[in-house]
Amino acid sequence: AACVLADSIIRLIPGVIGDEQSALTDSFQDNLLSPPIFTRPEVYKDLTVPVILLSGNLAKIEEWRHDQAVEITKNKRPDLFK
Known part of the structure; x- marks a missing residue:
């Protein structure tokens, strides 16, 4: 559970994800x-x-x-x- 929480927070930091637009299509985004x-x-x-x-x-x-x-x-x- 801690890894999931860390991942969900860390990916919000600018520059962490190479293609930030891809995060907008993640499961549960909508x-x-x-x-x-x-x-x-x-x-x-x-x-x-x-x-x-x-x-x-x-x-x-x-x-x-x-x-x-x-x-x-x-x-x-x-x-x-x-």
Whole structure:
């Protein structure tokens, strides 16, 4: 628990995180759990990456990620919406 607390405080110090914008997309930044994360290959054991993630349309990708985060949070942590 102490490590989690230290990490959450230390990362607020300017210059600690190389890309400070990345902290804005951390899980729980908006009281939402993280959306699914995909990588290569596009197909793995019959699981495919959603087409929207392959589109290159960053606005649509961010919208998809947000929608996924909302759904995951509703299913796993409905208490966060109260």
